[in-house]
Amino acid sequence: MDNPKYIQVMRQVASDFDGISHELFQVASDLERMDQYNPQQKLFSLVRSAEVSSVTLRNLTARTVRDDTAPFYCEVADLLGIKVEETHDWLKISVPAILPKRNQRDNQAFLTRPLRYAIMDYLKENPMERFGSCAICIVHNYDAALGKRRIRDYDNIETKRYLDVIESMLLTNDSGLLCTVLQATRMSDRDSAEFYLMRPETLSSWAKNHIKTTTKTCSE
Known part of the structure; x- marks a missing residue:
């Protein structure tokens, strides 16, 4: 599993999850500061990003399954x-x-x-x-x-x-x-x-x- 492309995608997924975590903390902070703040669209966007990243991670993992x-x-x-x-x-x-x-x-x-x-x-x-x-x-x-x-x-x-x-x-x-x-x-x-x-x-x-x-x- 030393394929450069494989390792590159793995690092990209790690970066994406890190970005999702950062943005979710920001949404929580905005909710605390602004009474009228509606996080719906932002949360939907984060869900989409998380799903894409999860599927990519699954596909990477599936490549390690030999059977x-x-x-x-x-x-x-x-x-x-x-x-x-x-x-x-x-x-x-x-x-x-x-x-x-x-x-x-x-x-x-x-x-x-x-x-x-x-x-x-x-x-x-x-x-x-x-x-x-x-x-x-x-x-x-x-x-x-x-x-x-x-x-x-x-x-x-x-x-x-x-x-x-x-x-x-x-x-x-x-x-x-x-x-x-x-x-x-x-x-x-x-x-x-x-x-x-x-x-x-x-x-x-x-x-x-x-x-x-x-x-x-x-x-x-």
């Missing part, structure tokens, strides 16, 4: 809190909180690659047929301790990249004629998102268990 890289990415998925669970009625895929819609230049591999490997790992241990027709219900969980003003309209939340991965691996076809997508919001103990995949005839049972409590907690 199959799947266990490495599955461990990343576990660290990120990505889980695939199956019950009798539906398949549940849990991921970290989904950020608002982002630019095309933003990194897509930060969560989608670990998500893909997590699903692959699950299917390896639990083979299943792809859904011919399917209902996908997305629940956006918001940390109740941070308040309800953070709740966003569904058309301002980036779900397509997640759905593209899920549909490509678990559905035979993602046509609107065969796939129904619903979304709901729930206050919780942390920010996260859950994708429930089920046969269309199971949708009413899912809605009965989730929609009523979700609506109640958000309107109180």
Whole structure:
């Protein structure tokens, strides 16, 4: 691993993380000094930078893995809190909180690659047929301790990249004629998102268990 380019990229990533840390400390300082300061855009920018740097570091690390890289990415998925669970009625895929819609230049591999490997790992241990027709219900969980003003309209939340991965691996076809997508919001103990995949005839049972409590907690 004495390749000059490899070492150069490693040092660049280290420098990028150092810059992110410095800017985040500055945001915290500005919040203390200015009551009306809104850090949203700056924080989004730092998230983008951190994701790009994290993916670059992952790729550098993957080059040191001499065997199959799947266990490495599955461990990343576990660290990120990505889980695939199956019950009798539906398949549940849990991921970290989904950020608002982002630019095309933003990194897509930060969560989608670990998500893909997590699903692959699950299917390896639990083979299943792809859904011919399917209902996908997305629940956006918001940390109740941070308040309800953070709740966003569904058309301002980036779900397509997640759905593209899920549909490509678990559905035979993602046509609107065969796939129904619903979304709901729930206050919780942390920010996260859950994708429930089920046969269309199971949708009413899912809605009965989730929609009523979700609506109640958000309107109180």
